[in-house]
Amino acid sequence: MKFTWHKTDTQPETVKKFLQGYGISHRITSRLNKGEGRVIVAGKKRRLAYELTRPVAVTLILPPEKADPKIPANNKPLVIKYEDSNWLVIDKPAGLTSVPGPSNRTDTVVNRVKGYLQAQGAKDLVPHVITRLDRFTSGLVLIAKHRLAQGLINKQVENHQIVKKYTAVVAGHMSTIHGQIDVPLGRIADTFRYGVDATGKPALTEYWVKKEYARATVVEALLHTGRTHQIRAHFTSQGHPLIGDELYGGRMDTPLQRQALHAHYLQFVDPFTEEQHVLTSDLPMDIQKVLWYLKEER
Structure with a gap:
């Protein structure tokens, strides 16, 4: 490098x-x-x-970063939206975990990117996921190909300068067509859920109503902070859990059996070139199908 x-x-x-x-x-x-x-x-x-x-x-x-032999390369396909010598932006499908963990160390975003880089003959085989998504959230993920890129982008991460917008389908109707949910979040004891917690971390989500159905609403959500489950927990706190989000009490009577959340917009400035990159991703078919379903509801 x-x-x-x-x-x-x-x-x-x-x-x-x-x-x-x-x-x-x-x-x-x-x-x-x-x-x-x-x-x-x-x-x-x-x-x-x-x-x-x-x-x-x-x-x-700098010498190549030492790859972890406990994280095997995986050659399953990736949908690549942007690539250069320092960065990779992929369109992650729902169901694919971002990083290896105790329950899955063989098929995650990191494993697949490692396999992709290995096939290219790259010497740095330690992908760094910059914009991580929940397993069942689909959409754009920014990955640094090496540790220097990760280090240089961290300032943007810390200052919330990377713009991430999501499409979410929530239950019911929002009280305003544009608003902010500004309440701190913390983990609910003995669960995997997060909720409003006065002693939790500050969290701010901005949203715009895009389309209303009889019993649901499509919103665009912009993250101003990056808390775990932020969008899911924030909309639940307002009485509007995401369609298909069983963990947060969302509706499970539609064709969608995962949270209706898709990271459709990503904007960042390349710290090497100072060039601004803007990437977009279309709604995946499973969310499109649930919108067709909601359109027929009365």
């Missing part, structure tokens, strides 16, 4: 400070200090304390 940036001024600064200005994390500089990688300035290897005093190219070289 090799990346080059150009210092364009004569203001004195160390290599470390220069790299940090481009978002290189403390974790990576610590690895450099341990000899895991190197920095080249004007053709010569330099330490992080080396002072830059003139316009010059600074190249960072």
